[in-house]
Amino acid sequence: MSTYDYDVIVVGTGPGGEGAAMKACKEGKKVAIIEKYKEVGGGCTHWGTIPSKALRQAVQRVIQFNRNRWFKEACxxxxxxxxxxxxxxxxDVIKKQVDMRDGFYERNNLDLLYGTASFVDENTMQVKPNAGGKVKKITAKVFVLAPGSHPxxxxxxxxxxxxxxxxxxILDLDFTPRSITIYGAGVIGSExxxxxxxxxxxxxxxxxxSTLLAFLDEEIVHALSHDMRNQGVVIRSSEEYDSIIPDDKSxxxxxxxxxxxxxDIFLWANGRTGNFDDLALDKVGITPNSRGQINVNENYQVEGKEHIYAVGDFIGYPSLASAAYDQGRFAATHIVDGFCDATLVKDIPTGIYTNPEISSVGYTEKELTEQKVPYETGYxxxxxxxxxxxSGETQGLLKIIFHSETLQILGVHCFGDQAAEIIHIGQAIMSQKGEANTLLYFTNTTFNYPTMAEAYRVAALNGLNRLDNH
Known part of the structure; x- marks a missing residue:
């Protein structure tokens, strides 16, 4: 009989913690999951991905309405x-997400504990309840840390x-300002x-x-910058603040x-750091780096502490909700089986929910040029x-980058309405082996008409024409 209260204790109910807890529980492990906030879901659900994307969707609907003269005349x-x-x-969306995730934990008989988790020793954690009360100590053979990050x-x-x-x-803002300064033009700032x-x-x-979102294909970045400026956003590049001085009105x-x-208001959107302050990591000999993150091996085990795993924003790149969930599942698989053959996909898609949105997978032109890979593009x-x-959403483009000799798809970049959905067609073909991953898939496939997916056929034919014109 186990000398521990649990087989696995998971800290954090965001995507990483949820993925780890669900996988371990379904494999027969006794699992406790600890959440510091009053509701499950983590930063992804309450402050990050879900609220910002819901806001953006609502704004987009207003823009679409105001662009349509028939709607305006009728109303x-x-x-x-x-x-x-x-x-x-x-x-509304957050409530639905929380209710759904509460159901996951309830149906799978996990022990969901609300409070602040901190290490006592190598196999013991204490949980301090949010509303006060008695501190509870619990033990486990293995821990998975998924506490997330904060600005x-x-x-x-x-x-x-x-x-x-x-x-x-910013989600507490209770009025509409006339003007805003956003400091930091990464994904969050741009959105x-x-x-x-x-x-x-x-x-x-x-x-x-010097440029927006430098990790993206330059042509896509230029399209975004041009569109933002056309809509009235003033972009000031290669700048740093000296001071930020607020008063009652500005x-x-x-x-x-x-x-x-x-x-009127100022929004800081420049960098995030891991949520390690409450964990008492010194009790188990773990020291975060300058960004509040910790290093792990390929199995998501903390270096030198094989019984402690970490996933999600807490370990840095790629800092995506989708990747964190997979990391949690992979860590739990390693806990259960002692090994895990699955890894994050090589080409992780990027989705940036500006208006219009951007999505990208694979190599950029700059990367291929530096690697001296012969390529061509189709648009x-x-x-x-x-x-x-x-639909009236005519702003945007799809760009396919392919090997000019083998026709292998090397990268897909999209700017426009539904870009984050459209990109997955390209991702699916890029993951295929041999001839299945070439430009010819798109030229030889019959697409529904009319669809946005048809852009792949148009871009592929455009790319082949470029080759023929050489």
Missing amino acids: GGRLHLTFPQLLSSAT YRPDDVDFNHHNVFDSDT YASIFQGLGVKVNLINTH VVTQLVSGKKIKT SRFDSLARAQI
């Missing part, structure tokens, strides 16, 4: 919604001020720039790098370059597709 003019009104749509907060920015926000607290611009807010996007952002930007512009013309 007597443009549709205007406030930021709090849009947040209500996110609240990095520099000490010289007053986040207690009512006009200064980060990507978590919120699109959301606020869609509400008619004047947006200043401060980019600490916030002044002083840049190192000498510029001063005064807006399909959305304004030529019947489905895009019907």
Whole structure:
């Protein structure tokens, strides 16, 4: 009989923790999962992926309505919604996600404990209840740490001020500002720039790098930058703040370059750090790096601590909800079987929910040029597709990068409506072996018409024409 209370204790109910707990439980392990917040789901559900994407979807619907003159005439003019009104749509989705996940834990007989988890020793954790009360100590043979991350907060920015926000607290905004400065033009900053611009807010996007989203294909980035500027977003690149000074009615952002930007509110969207503060990692000899993350091996075991696993944002790249869930399942498989042959797919798709959205999988032109790989490109512009013309979402393009000799698909990049959905067709073909992964799949396949998926056939034919013209 086991000398431990549990076979596995999981910390965090976000995608990584959920994946690990469910897999271990279904394989017959006795599992406890600890959640610090009052509801399950983690940062993904409550402050990150779900609310920001729900907000963006609501804004997109308003834009689509106002773009359609028939709708406007029928309803007597443009549709205007406030930021709090849009947040209500996110609240509905969050509740549905929480209820669904509560059901997972209930049906699978996991012990779900609410409170702050911290190590006592190598095999013991204590759980301090959120509402006070008695601290509970529990033991386990194995631990999976999936505490997630939170926005990095520099000490010289007053986040207690009512006009200064980060990507978590922006969801508490109870009015629609006239103007906003967003500091950080990564994925989060770019998405919120699109959301606020869609509400008619004047947006200043401060980019600490020379280009937006440098990990993306340059042509796609240029399309996004051009579209954002056309919609009124002011992008200021290669800038850093010197000071951020709020008062009762506004916030002044002083840049190192000498510029001063005064807006109603300020949103910090520059970096995240792991949630390690409460875990008492020193009790088990673990030291996070400067970004609050810890190093793991290929089985997600913490270096030097084989009975402690870590997944999700807590270990860094790729810091995606989808990848975290897989990492949790892989870690649990290793716990149960002693090995795990499954790994994250080589080509992990990126989805960025700007307006229009961006999605990408595989290599960029720059990467292939540096590797001296001979390639060619094929394009399909959305304004030529019947489905895009019907929906009115004609802004965008699909770009296929392929080997100019073997025709193997090397990368797919999409900018436009439903890009994050469209990309998975390319991902599926890229994962095939041999001749199944070539441009000819798209030229020889009959697509539904009219669809956005038809863009693959158009882009493939365009690419073959480029080869013929050499």
